[in-house]
Amino acid sequence: MITLKKKHLGPYCSFCPPKTTRAVYTDEHRHSTFACEDHKQDLIKEESKTRHTEERMTEADYQTWGASS
Numbered sequence: 001m002i003t004l005k006k007k008h009l010g011p012y013c014s015f016c017p018p019k020t021t022r023a024v025y026t027d028e029h030r031h032s033t034f035a036c037e038d039h040k041q042d043l044i045k046e047e048s049k050t051r052h053t054e055e056r057m058t059e060a061d062y063q064t065w066g067a068s069s
């Protein structure tokens with residue numbers, strides 16, 4: 001999770017109703033999920049889910065590669 005700098009402020013929180021609250025934080029991987037101060041914990045949860053998914057995909061890719069070579 002990274003804190004948005006003032007010059008980056010603009011996106012809305014992904015967890016609040018659309019276009020109500022400006023985000024303060026974003027996920028450090030894809031910068032595709034945003035959170036306000038109230039939803040910081042939701043973003044952290046979302047981030048750890050993403051991390052697990054990516055780990056699984058990496059493992060599957062590795063197995064595919066291993067089988068074909």
Ligand SMILES: [Zn+2]
Pocket residue numbers: 013014015016021035036037038039
């Ligand atoms: Zn929010």
